[in-house]
Every structure is written in structure tokens, then in C-alpha cells.
Amino acid sequence: xxxxVITSVITLALATSLSAAPVSFDFKDPKGxxxxxxxxxxxxxxxxxxxxxxxxxxxxxxxxxxxxSGKIVVATKSLVVPNATMTxxxxxxxxxxxxxxxxxxxxxxxxEGVSTAGNVTSATASGKFTLxxxxxxxxxxxxxxxxxxxxxxxxxxxxxxGDLLVLRGEFMIQRADFGIQAGxxxxxxxxxxxxxxxxxxxxxxx
Amino acid sequence: xxxxxxxxxLCLFVATVGFWAAKGAHTGWSQNRVPMTKTDEITDIxxxxxxxxxxxxxDLLAGGVGLSGALxxxxxxxxxxxxx
Numbered sequence: 001x002x003x004x005v006i007t008s009v010i011t012l013a014l015a016t017s018l019s020a021a022p023v024s025f026d027f028k029d030p031k032g033x034x035x036x037x038x039x040x041x042x043x044x045x046x047x048x049x050x051x052x053x054x055x056x057x058x059x060x061x062x063x064x065x066x067x068x069s070g071k072i073v074v075a076t077k078s079l080v081v082p083n084a085t086m087t088x089x090x091x092x093x094x095x096x097x098x099x100x101x102x103x104x105x106x107x108x109x110x111x112e113g114v115s116t117a118g119n120v121t122s123a124t125a126s127g128k129f130t131l132x133x134x135x136x137x138x139x140x141x142x143x144x145x146x147x148x149x150x151x152x153x154x155x156x157x158x159x160x161x162g163d164l165l166v167l168r169g170e171f172m173i174q175r176a177d178f179g180i181q182a183g184x185x186x187x188x189x190x191x192x193x194x195x196x197x198x199x200x201x202x203x204x205x206x
Numbered sequence: 207x208x209x210x211x212x213x214x215x216l217c218l219f220v221a222t223v224g225f226w227a228a229k230g231a232h233t234g235w236s237q238n239r240v241p242m243t244k245t246d247e248i249t250d251i252x253x254x255x256x257x258x259x260x261x262x263x264x265d266l267l268a269g270g271v272g273l274s275g276a277l278x279x280x281x282x283x284x285x286x287x288x289x290x
Contacts, residue, residue: 035254045235082235
């Protein structure tokens with residue numbers, strides 16, 4: 001009897017620890033929806049574009065969202081604006097120099113001020129943002145929405161089990177901080193850039 | 207020569223304004239791809255897709271109108287053909 005109780009307790013503890021284990025979400029979206037959006041004021045109209053080359057992983061535990069960790073990577077050459085000439089200039093040597101700086105990254109250090117309501121966790125993400133080879137510590141207000149068992153439904157295969165994690169955030173950067181035409185062309189292109197993210201990570205269950 | 211240049215200037219002006227207006231009279235920069243917003247049903251993420259088509263903007267309008275204006279101005283310095 002004593003042996004049975006001990007075995008049951010160990011099994012229960014193991015099951016609890018397994019169910020509370022953090023899950024790794026892959027942000028290379030199979031549906032190609034993930035993109036970083038950016039905009040900055042300019043002469044005539046704001047320059048707005050997207051960057052679709054999003055990859056990276058985030059480890060998230062719904063039972064302990066404060067322990068979230070991960071890294072999001074954006075391919076610099078995936079940045080586009082509606083005007084082809086502007087896109088060429090933006091990726092060229094004078095602006096982002098995409099050939100020499102192929103990645104834009106955000107490495108999460110920690111989540112602060114975490115609060116959870118239902119399946120939505122709000123927090124401030126502190127981490128290292130790297131753009132054009134320059135790394136700065138930034139803080140980004142984020143919302144993480146955990147969609148349990150929604151992976152299969154999203155890819156039209158309900159039989160496939162798995163969770164989704166939607167990450168939303170918005171922040172501003174000064175282009176001069178990252179060596180992008182610092183102090184130049186400020187009358188034509190605003191020095192402040194707004195960056196928005198709304199991306200989804202998948203964690204299929206085997 | 208004077209009349210021909212003025213006719214070319216007029217045609218260029220009408221063609222530029224007509225093309226710009228017919229393609230939507232876009233008041234921003236010319237676009238080689240047109241952004242459209244879609245929404246992912248499951249995640250509710252609004253995302254951008256691009257349709258590859260050309261939309262002329264103010265830059266093309268200004269270029270065409272400016273060039274037609276320059277041609278017309280040059281024509282004013284030309285002497286009309288002598289009929290004798």
C-alpha cells in the first residue's frame with residue numbers, strides 16, 4: 001500500500017511538472033503571415049512597409065509567463081515598401097546596408113510587470129535589439145496570447161495537435177541610435193521609426 | 207516647329223494627367239506593389255499582402271506636367287515658320 005501511494009505521488013508530481021513545462025514556439029509561420037511592420041513620416045506621405053522574413057523561437061509556459069525567453073529574427077533583405085526605388089535605397093549601403101547586416105534581432109532578456117487575464121499575458125519585454133549591427137537595450141510593451149490546441153485548426157488539419165502563441169507589440173526607435181543616416185535627411189525622412197509586430201508562433205505536438 | 211512642339215507639350219500633358227487619373231489619382235509616391243490588409247481568422251492578426259501592379263503617384267504626375275511645361279516654354283522662344 002505504501003509503495004502504491006509513493007508511486008502515485010511520484011506519477012502525479014511528474015505529470016504536473018510535465019504539464020507546466022515551457023513550450024517552445026517556432027515563429028517561422030507555415031502560413032507566411034508573420035511580418036514586422038514599420039512606418040516613419042516623410043515628405044508627401046509616411047513611408048510604411050513590412051518585413052516578412054520572421055524566424056526565431058520563444059519558450060513560453062502558460063503557468064509561468066514571467067519565465068518566457070526567446071529570440072526573434074527578421075531578415076533585413078525582406079524589408080519592402082510599395083515603391084521599388086525606395087526599397088532599393090532602404091536596403092542599400094547608405095541606409096540599412098542589408099548585405100553587411102543580414103539580420104535584425106530582438107533577444108528577450110526578461111518579462112517585467114507580468115499580468116495575465118484569461119489567455120492573454122501583458123508585460124514589458126526587456127531585451128537587446130540589434131539593427132544595422134548596433135545593439136541597444138530596449139523595453140517593449142507586449143501582449144502574448146496563448147491559443148491552446150489551435151495549431152491544427154489554423155493549418156486546416158484539426159487532427160494535428162498543438163498550441164499557438166500570438167505576440168503583439170509596438171515601439172519606437174531613433175534611426176540615429178542605430179547609425180542609419182544619423183543627423184541626415186531629417187527634413188525628408190523622420191528620425192523616429194515606429195515598429196509594430198503581430199506574429200504567431202507554433203508548437204505542434206508530436 | 208513651334209506648333210509641333212506645342213502640340214507635343216499638350217499631348218504629353220493630357221496623357222500624363224489622364225494616365226494618373228485613370229490609375230486612381232494616387233496622391234503619394236508611385237507604387238510598384240500595392241499593399242492590402244488581410245486578417246488571419248484564427249489568430250486575428252492583420253497582415254499585409256502585396257499585389258504587383260503599378261500605381262502612378264505625384265512624382266510621375268509632376269515629371270510629366272513639368273516636362274510638358276518645359277516643352278511649351280521652349281516653343282515660345284521659337285519663331286513661327288515664315289510663310290513667304
